[in-house]
Amino acid sequence: MLMWLGLFALISAVAVYFRMSLLLWSLMVAAGLIGMHYVPGVGAATLAVLWVIFAAVAIPLNFQLLRKNLISKPLFRGMANVMPSISQTEQEALDAGDVWWEGELFSGKPDFETIRSLPKPQLTQEEQAFLDGPVEELCRMSDDWKITHEDFDLSAEAWQFIKDKGFFAMIIPKEYGGLGYSALAHSEVVMKLGSRSGSTAVTVMVPNSLGPGKLLMHYGTQEQKDYYLPRLARGEDIPCFGLTGPDAGSDAGAMPDTGIVCYGSFEGKDDVLGVRLNWEKRYITLAPVATLLGIAFKLYDPDHLLSEVEDRGITLALVKRDTAGVEVGRRHFPANQSFMNGPIRGKDVFIPLEWIIGGEEYIGKGWSMLMECLTDGRAISLPALGTAASKMASRFTGSYARVRKQFRTPIGYFEGVEEVLAKIGGQAYAIESARLMVLSALDAGKVPSVISGIVKQQTMERMRQVVNNAMDIHGGHGICMGPNNFLCRGYQLIPVGITVEGANILTRTMIIFGQGTLRSHPYLLKEVAAFHNPDKQRGLKEFDKALFAHMGFVFSNIVRSFWMGITSARLLRTPGSKATEHYYRQLVRMSSAFALTTDSCLAVLGGSLKRKEKISGRLADVLSNMYVITAMLKHFENEGEPEEDVPLLRWACDDALLNIQTALKGVMTNMPIPLIGSLLNFLIFPLTKPYKGPDDRQGHAVARLLLSPTAARERLTRGIYASTDPNDATGRIDNALEYVLKTEKVEKRLREAMKTGQLSTASLTLYEDARAINIITDKEYELLKQTQAAVRNAIKVDEFSHTGWKVETPSTDTEYDEPSTTDSEELRVSGLQ
Ligand SMILES: Cc1cc2nc3c(=O)[nH]c(=O)nc-3n(C[C@H](O)[C@H](O)[C@H](O)COP(=O)(O)OP(=O)(O)OC[C@H]3O[C@@H](n4cnc5c(N)ncnc54)[C@H](O)[C@@H]3O)c2cc1C
Secondary structure, three states: OHHHHHHHHHHHHHHHHOOOOHHHHHHHHHHHHHHHOOOOOOOHHHHHHHHHHHHHHHHHHHOHHHHHHHHHHHHHHHOOOOOOOOOHHHHHHHHOOEOOHHHHHHHOOOOOHHHHOOOOOOOOHHHHHHHHHHHHHHHHHOOHHHHHHHHOOOOHHHHHHHHHOOHHHOOOOHHHOOOOOOHHHHHHHHHHHHOOOHHHHHHHHHHHOOOHHHHHHHHOOHHHHHHHHHHHHHOOOOEEEEOOEOOEOOOHHHOOOEEEEEEEEEOOEEEEEEEEEEEEEEEEEOHHHOOEEEEEEEEEOOOOOOOOOOEEEEEEEEEEOOOOOEEEOOOOOHHHOOOOEEEEEEEEEEEEHHHEOOHHHHOOOHHHHHHHHHHHHHHHHHHHHHHHHHHHHHHHHHHHHHHOEEOOEEHHHOHHHHHHHHHHHHHHHHHHHHHHHHHHHHHOOOOEHHHHHHHHHHHHHHHHHHHHHHHHHHOHHHHOOOOOOOOHHHHHHHHHHHHOOOOHHHHHHHHHHHHHHHHHOOOHHHHHHHHOOOOHHHHHHHHHHHHHHHHHHHHHHHHHHHHHHHHOOOOOOOOOOOOOHHHHHHHHHHHHHHHHHHHHHHHHHHHHHHOOHHHHHHHHHHHHHHHHHHHHHHHHHHOOOOHHHHHHHHHHHHHHHHHHHHHHHHHHHOOOOHHHHHHHHHHHOOOOOOOOOOOHHHHHHHHHHHOOOOHHHHHHOOOOOOOOOOOOOOHHHHHHHHHHHHOHHHHHHHHHHHHOOOOOOOOOOHHHHHHHOOOOOHHHHHHHHHHHHHHHHHHOOOOEOOOOOOEOOOHHHOOOOOOOOOOHHHHHHOOOO
């Protein structure tokens, strides 16, 4: 009997593994039972018991009326305390954007075609020309030290250039005089500017992100579009958008700013129907110089001049700077940056109704308008800045670690430094991949709101780690500020990226998983909607359907997780090559584990999961790291699977898998019912911990890629502004690296001569001694001296006068003159190149 029960359990497990329908499973088992009648030796009693068990399970499950009354109805009634409630603002956030790859990750069985069919990101010729022309030029014009330390503003020339060349109009369609660029081009522009000057990049990115331009394009009346968009495109109007205030930060929906519908005087006319606004906003980027203020407020109509409803909800309006009652112009000083940022206040500012974005039709829809527009902003501007910082750190920390020597050895060769360099390279690879994949989705017409949150949070968090690590390697060279320091302003900018457009803590704990589950879980939203359906009969029917599909889903994930756990997912058929297939398989495995853990948390915690942010934050980490792995696989394939990039891919994927494992184990350990946590652990990780993270050999390979201008490093850092000027903050480091690489062989010869005692290790005139005894030629001697000068130039830091922060170049360390160039042809002949 037990053997037969075991056999049917196996058939059932196979059926749920492959997610067969209930009916198909029932038919398979029934066929098996019929077949057993012809198996010699099976007793009638055994058959009868098996048929009874089968009927007890299959009949209620297959007949909706029966299961509805027996199972769904009592559950429907009993779940009032478990079902999460959804507030109006949450509902609007939920309705914004599309479900995309996160839906597949929640499914436990992702269809990789969703990603593999995305085209490779590609700039048009016009976009590339913009990057090579005006963007390069603006980078050259952006002296970040002058901007942030001397002028506290961009130069007048840079402001004019930005307006003239359409930098503020990248998202405005061509028909309105804008550039009409793709998300990719927009991101590449911000990234390149960000690699030069954070203040310039933020100045450019804000009008192209969430603000009047975007809101007008999506919701503006034709009249508003025709008037404002060309003005914004030409830079005649500078926009800003005010949502945040002293009493409404992350919870912006709680803003106390009001608009009262009333009659007032406007431009000499009395009795104009409009709105009297009172607001107090702070931290508003570009506000001090803005001519057009976008304002979010709550609209009330106490005299019922528009409708019977008094509280009309969050509404957005455009207010001209010179309107009576507007106070604008003061500045904040955010993290030592010098982009314009400040408070804006309005006292009894009367505006006509036509200034409401979208006109009367869009009154009260402000929150969903903001949510919809925030989506792609989150995915473009900040990730571009994060990528800029991580590419800069990878390239110039790699070069620096090669040219900077301690104990006669490049610091990048020490294992301790190598370990940190590997983290920089691996994380930079993850950041670049995360950025590019979401851009492909945006350019394919998707608005993936949860993924945007993931990309924002992940790129900012990883950027923080990369820049911190780079600071460690640069030591005093990164700390002492001045025109020669390319790193420290970026380091100071980190908290800005972390805080804006959805502060990271809240984005991780509330948005990614909270919204992610409700929107992307295959059944949860259906169950919640059915539960809240005012027609209770209909609601019960929908609930029953969703619930049973959900139960099948849970069983399937139990079987799938366990099977993939004991086989390490080796038997799965997934796409991929030698370098990638392991990660494709682990993604499927972790997707199933994630779906099962999510459902377990929902079952145990119900609606209170919303408040259990330590649990939801960990689940967000699982989802986010799965997104990042997918993005890296996609990026690797888009690049043509270059062999040299494999160490980067492996390091970053192994790191992300370890993050997933840590997060899942954290959920299991902290599950309010410990038995469920242990059960999950047994099902998901039956053979202890499968992911060990990147090993030392992988780290070594990644670090080595960064220590010289390898093809992998060039690909990794593509798109940043790389100066070739040996007196530039970064140009000097690359210049020194070039020399160091040229003298590598001669240096080796010198080291050998020291080992054999031909040269003294204590000599202060090593090169001269080596030349005197013909260990090096005159030409090699010259080259070594030039290298010495280039390295000295690369490691120098700025000095200031005692009384003020005016740069004083020390007399011994004058402006670096590129040594009269060594004839590279001759070097090759002498075997130095
Ligand atoms: C340089 C800069 C530029 C900006 N530009 C603009 C702009 O142009 N327009 C505009 O409207 N706003 C702008 N902002 C405002 C920005 O969006 C807010 O700073 C942000 O929303 C956070 O609000 P807060 O600073 O008041 O922090 P708070 O809301 O007080 O948050 C403090 C901390 O608490 C966390 N937190 C809050 N609630 C939760 C929760 N439920 N769960 C977990 N954690 C939570 C947050 O994650 C954060 O870490 C800008 C801010 C800065 C610093």
